[in-house]
Every structure is written in C-alpha cells, then in structure tokens.
Amino acid sequence: MLRVLFTVLMLLCLPVAGLAQDLQSLLQVHKDEIAKPKRKSVGPVLDALVASGHPALSQFLQNWQEKEVYQRTGDEMFFYVQESGDALTLLDIETREIVTEGVAEDAMAQIKPNGGVRKAIGEALVQFQLSDPDPARRADALDAISRNLDASQLEPLKRSIEGETGPSLRLRKERLANYLVARFGKTTGDRVTAIENLSDDLSVDGRAVLSQILRTKLVATQEPTDSMNLARIVTPGEDEELSVHAAYEILVDEAGLPPIVTQEDVLAIIGANVDGGRAGGIALAAMDNWDMRYRAYDALAEQGVAPPRATDVPALVSEWTFAEVYDEKDSDVTDAAKATQETVETRVAMSQAADLGLDAISLASIYFLAAIGLAITFGVMGVINMAHGEFIMMGAYTGYVVQLFIPDYTLSLIVALPLAFAVTFGAGVAMERLVIRWLYHRPLETLLATFGISIALQQLAKNIFGTQARPLTSPGWLDGAWVINDVIQIAYIRIAIFVLAVLFLGLLLFILKKTRLGLEVRAVTQNPRMASSMGINPDKINMLTFGLGSGIAGIAGVAIGLYAKVTSEMGSDYIVQSFMTVVVGGVGNVWGTLAGAGMIGTLQKWIEWLNPSNTLAAQTYMILFIILFIQFRPKGIVALKGRAAGD
C-alpha cells in the first residue's frame, strides 16, 4: 500500500520536476543567440533548449521559426504579440496569457531568423513532430526526413520508434532509421548490417540510399591509387566513355594545365587581329579550313597576342591515371552496398518483367475485345468490315450518352454495356442487310464499301459530338491500382477489362460450341452450300453473326472508352491493330484471335520496353515484324485445317 502511494507521489512529482524552470528563464540564458541567431552558432543553443525537454518548447520553436516571437527592448524579455490598433498586446511566451496591453510598437523588436537558422530550427523541430500525437504530422515529419537524409535525424528517429503506436508509421520509421544507419551509422558493422537489410527493399528511396553510398567522383592522379577506395580505373580513349578531350578538361580543372583553345577562341582571336585582310600573315579568304585557321592562330600566338595552343593532348593525358573513387572511404561498406545493389537490381528486373507481363496481358485483352468481333465476321463470312472501328466508337459514345442521363457511374455502366451491344448489333444488322449481302462474292468491294460507311459514320459522330474528346468516367471502385510491390502495380480498370475479355471469351466459346446458333454458324463457316442444303438459312446466320460481331465491338467500345478518351477517331486507332490481330491469329477461330492478341500485346509492350521513349517506333517495328511473320505463317498462328481452310 505504501509502495503504491509512493509511486503515485513519484509520478505526480515528475511533471513538476520538468516545470522546475519556466520557459522564459530558460530562454533568458541564451537570450542573445535567440534574439540574433546565426547559422553557425545556433546549433548548441538548440541542443541546449531541446535537452531541457520543456513541454512548451516545440510550440516556441515553431513560432520562432515563423518570426512570431518579439523581444521587449527594455528588459530583453521574450513575448508573443497581438496587434490591437496601433498598439500591441503582449502574450506570455509559455502560456499565451495576456501580460500587458497597449504597448507601443517601437518598444518591441521582432526576431527574424534567417533562412539557414530557420532550417536548423526545423531540424530540431522534427524530433518533436516525430512524437506528435497527430499521425498526419508524424507522417509529415517522416516525409521531411526522407526528402533529405541527415545524420542528425538518426537519434531522434530511433528514440521515437519506441513510442510509435501506428503500425504502418512504425514500419516507416524503422525503414527510415535503417536508411539512416546505412548511410551514417557509427560502426562499419552497423552499416553493413543495415545495407544488407536493404536487399528486400525495392522502393526508389531504398535504391537511392544504395546509390548514394556508391556515389563516385572522377579524379585524375599521378600517385598510386592503393590508398583510395577505388570503384574502377577509367582509361581515356576515343571510343571509351571518357574521351581524351574530356580527360584533358579534368586536368585543366584539377591540375591547372593550360586550357584547350576552342574553335570559337581561334575565330575570335583571328577576328580581333585582322590587319588589311590578313591575320597572322595569312589572307582571310584562304581561311575556309581549319588547317589555315590554326596556322594563322599559331602565328598570332608567336607574336604574343594569344595564348599558345596546348600541344600533344594525348601524351599529357597519358601521364595521368583517371579513376572513379567512392566518396565513401570505407571499402567494406561499399563492397556490401555493391553486393546489395546487385541483388536489388536483379529483383527489380524480375519485378519489372512481371509488371511488363501484366501490362502485356492487359493490352492483349483490349486487342482481343477489339478484334474478336472482327474475327467472327471475317471468319464466318469472309467479309472485311472496315467500319468495325466505328462500331467501337459507337459503343463508346453510347456509354457517354448513357452517362449524361444516369449520373451514377456504376449504374450507368451496367446500363451502357447491354445498350451498347444493342445499338451496335442493330447497326451491324442494318449494314449487313442494306450493303454487305449484295457484295458477298466481291470481297474487295465489301472492303471499300464498308470503308465508305466508316468515313461517313466518323464524320457523323464528329458532327454530332464535336471534335473534342468526351469523357467516359469509370465508377469510383475502378479507380486506383492494385499495388503488389514498389515496382509491380496494375490499375483496377485494366483488371476489369481483362475480366471482361475472359467473360467474352467464355461466352463466345459457349455460343459457338454449345448452342444451336453456334452449330449453324460453324456449319456456314465450313461450307455454306452444304449447310444450306441441310436446312440452315445462311442469310439469317450471316445476319446474326454480323450483328453479334458488331455488338461485341460496341461493348469493346465501352471498355476502351473507360480508360482512353472517346473521340470520333478512336475507331481508326484500333482498326489496323485489330486486323493485325485477326490475320496473325488465324481467321475464323476464337483461339486464333486470342493467340494473335496475346502475341501482338506482348510484342508491343516488349518493344516499348526496349525503346521506352518512342511508342511510335514501337508500333513501326511491330508492324514490320507482323509483315515478316505473315511470310512464315500466311494462315496465322492457328490455321484452320483441311477443307474448312477454303480457297
């Protein structure tokens, strides 16, 4: 019992002990430094203030930094002020209670720390913020630290880990402390351990820590390099990364050799010393080549009006050793960092490959959706529908119009998908009835007639909806991305498109293999005459097939519109790719289209990865590749066998 009482008493005493010295008197100890702080000398003062652990200190530091602290000129006491009319009201520095009212402005001096001091105060403040009760401010402090890693932050950060309650913030703090140890740890052993811990870390920050440890400087030396922590020796040469010329420039900077006379200098000197149409004894008219110009310059240099040119640069350069030297002196640390960097880079490369794979799958599903409708009509009827791209566009605009009427994005999407199917199904059937069925035996003319429809539809859309892109907003639950690690992530919308593509693959396979309609479609594909002798009406099948293909194009349009913009020209962006997909995959086969889309999607992403700055080049190379591919498999990847192959 007594012990409990004693403990309570102790606890009660603790804050009292902290308050033993009030803030004002604490500040008065360092009053000169606080009133006129200097970057160089403010450090010890801040340390002393922080060491006192005064509870109002963090508030004071913040106000000090923001130039809100005033000093009374008479007794050099510190106050906060409030303006009231012409006069000032003084507030207590600790409690913010009103001390005096109606003080004249010239009795007070505002304390204005300069930028360097404010930065130092900010660093001191970080440790308070790290333990701030507000998680958002703690996160801000961590952001501030990770923006600019500094040795002084290590101790406060380590101290704050103990009391951290938020699990994710605690994780971040530990990670950040590890970065700091890796860079500024006291012993080699600590640093090596910290660096080895980084091998799991694929984030940009973690990789930056490693590359900062491994930062090198190119130096020129004539002494043995054994004592340096050497990354490697660089040999200057014409085809090397360090040209002889650049190597000499380093010698000019570091060893004070005479600078190389540039061509501009030569021209300027000659121009400044023209005398009667001659310079250095050589006629200006003869100086249309560098031999003569240099000769004139050398003559001028002999006369003493210009510095002589450095001769025999290669020989001078060869007397020096050029080396990349680590800024870090400790070779154990750099060795560990190098090994870890290699591990990390391997893992990053593997993750990037996986990310690329996901991107390729997502692109392939878009191509599949765009091309499968075309593949059905092409395969079943041998008809190339150049207006297929415009059906995609129609579907996308249907989605846009639905969104105008139904503001709820989820609901409008649910309405738009079947509606887009219905609209383009109707358009497809109308086109088949009115145009295509008259041209069945003239495939090339079908191609051109559907092209006529395509330009008419495109212009119609332009006339109705205008030339600017229209948004087709995806519902909120499709925003954002699924983040697997720091490298691999994929947008939900792309996953949704992938799911849609898989659904359609399944649906089509079901229709074609398991339904009466599918049976008849396959019969007409293989042999229309025989099919019609068996009582199938090829006219009706053609019409339905065409409608089905067009309807899927409409749904693809909604899907594409969700992640790209809806414009009247969006169809033509996909039409050639769709043709490629169909032709590469093999005509008249769902699996063929799938293979074609997979191949083209993967290929495009792969080429883009090889040459990331230039997507146009990627498309060019891909088309060239496809042209070559057709040489070796003219019937596509999945070719129909036997008599079904026709011609």
Add this chain to the structure above:
Amino acid sequence: MSDASLSKETISSKEIGPKSSKDFATTPKRRSFIAQNPSVLWFLLALAAFTLGVTLLSEAAGSAVISTSFVKTLGKTLCLCLVAIAMDVVWGYCGILSLGHFAFFGIGGYAVGMWLMYARTEAIVAENLAGQIIPPTQAEISDAIASQIFGVVGASEFPLIWGFSHSLILQLAMVILIPGLLALVFGWLAFRSRVTGVYLSILTQAMTLALALYLFQNDSGLRGNNGLSGLQNIPGFEQVPQAQISIAFFWASALALGLGYVLFAWVLRGKFGSVIRAIRDDEARVRFLGYHVESYKLFIFTLTAVIAAIAGALYYPQAGIINPGEVAPIASIYLAVWVAIGGRGRLYGAVIGAAFVSLLSSWFTGGGVPAIDLGFYTIQWTDWWLVLLGFSFVAVTLFLPGGISSLFDRLVRKET
C-alpha cells in the same frame, strides 16, 4: 466440232510459241498501237486541249482568267490522275487491291522535297554567312544548313538518309529507286508466300501505317510531324514568278500523265496485258497454264509504285509542303475510292474518278458550295461532305460497279 478443234489449237499454239501463233494472232498485230487503243488518242487529244486551254487562260499568259492557285490545283489534280491510273493498273487490271500506293507517292514527294529543301536552305545559309569576316569551312556550312532544317526537331546534324540531298540528279534517282526497291522487296515477300485478296490489302495497309508512323517520329531524320516545307520555292528560279512556275509544273504534270497513260496502255496491250487480266480473273488457272504469276504481279506492282512516286515528285513542289499525314493509310484508301468511282479496268476511268472526286472534294470542303438551310438545321458542306462522299461511294459500289466511266459504254451501246 470445228469450234472445239479451233479452241484446242489456240491453246496449243500458246504453248508452242510465236511460230504457230502467227496463224491465228497476226490480225491484231498488223494494226498499229493507236488503232488498238483508240482511247489513247482521244485521251491525249483531250489532255493537250486541256493543257493548252489552261495555259492560255492563266496569269502567265496574261489573261488571268484562272488564278495561279487554281492552276496549281489543276496541276496537282493531274498528278493525282497519274497515281490513279497506276492504282487502276495494279487493282483494276491485275486485281491487287494495294492500299499502299499513296505511300509510294509520298516517298516520291519526300525524295524530291529533300533536295528542294536542302538547296534552298543552302542558298539562305550562304547568304547569311557571306557577311562573316572569315570564310566558313565546308563543315560549318553543312552544320548551319542542318541546324536550319532540323532545328524544329531539336537536331543539328544531317541524318544518313540525307547523304544525297545535295545533288538533284541523285535525289531524282532516289525518287525511282527507293519506292522501286521497297515495292520490289515487299511485293516479293508478299507474292512469294501467296498472300492474296483482302490479306494483301491489309498487309499493304500495314506497310503504309508503318511508314507513316516512322515518318511521324522526330528522329526519323525527315523532320517528323513538321514534314518538309517551302517546296514551292524552286532553287535557282527564285526570280521567276510563281505564275510561270505553276504553269511549268502544270505542263510537266500533263506530260507525265500523257506519258504514263501511253506507257500503261502499251504495257497492257497484247499477250502481256491478257495475262495480267487473267491473273485478276483467276490466278490459280493462270498458274496452272504455266505462267509465273508472281513475276507478273511483281513487275506490275513495282512499275506502278515507281509511277506513283514520280507523280508524287511532281505533286509536292506544287503543294509546297509534305508531312507524314499525307502518307497515312487513309490517303491510299481514298485513292482506291477514286478509282472505284471512276471505273476500274479502264485507264480513262481512273483519270475521271481522280479528277472528279478530288476537284469536287476541294470544291465542297473549300466552302464553294452554299450551305442548305433546313429551318431546324443548316447543312454546312465542310462538315457533311465526308458523309455524302461515304454514302455515295457505297451507292456507286452497289449500283454502279463499273464506275462513272461505265456510263460511256451505255451511251456507245445505244448509238450502235
């Protein structure tokens, strides 16, 4: 019975060759080339009369009934007619629906444009550098030209493909060689693997798209999106007014069209022409008869590509600018549309189609046609012309498969 034996002998005579073919095929050989192809004479006469008329009415002749810009439009139309007959030969006669002939046209334009741009920039640079105290070196001149030309795409060095641009002769050779080689290689690859019909169309379209995408890149060495410009200024003729230059190009275009027409009529006459048409009608049967179909197709494909390039080389100095948009696949499809509307399988049909549609198109899109006020809506033809073109094209395909020129047949048939 006699009919049957006759046809049998005809077939065998083909196989044996010229010796026995005399017996049956001599009659047409005695007739002159013009007599076999009356349309050539009429066409040349019409073209000559048209050229003369335009010249007399132009500003260069002083009468100025036709403005210089319209003379240029007419000259350009003649070039389009030339590329259209090339398209007609490859599609209407040989049955290859190439959707890439406008790409060859564009390559021709680029090839000639490179020289025009280089020579003109060289003159400007020489003028600028003349004021300098120290005469420039060769390298300095070439750097200055390069940074002048490629400044817009952030480059300042000549790419490899400009290696011949200083020489008009070499660059004119490029007009023929580059499209010729491209067509030869592409055609050889495509025909060798028996890619036919719509597949071939799509493949040629892909080739065109690849070319256009390549040209759109800034580091293609052809100024990317900006294309080549200022081509109407002919180096060495800066003092000659545009009115006269336009007439000179108009004549050159008319001459090229006339020569091209005669060349194609000559190539397509007699047995060679028959084989070409037979390939269109039934390729497999011609192959079984022992002809090397691929060689015939390759010859026609390459020849027409070269003619298309020559047409392009004449077109773009009159247009003044060429950019990658001109080479885009849509242009080649329009070319096919012109030929289809004009009438396939006859050279003058292509000429009629190209002239009719391209002039009508510039009339409509140029705002020459008054808008129609429907009360609730005003039809602006600049917006609706493409809709009209698209649907009328469908209508022609459906109801007039022979194109506009097939209407002549009906007239002629009525008279006889």
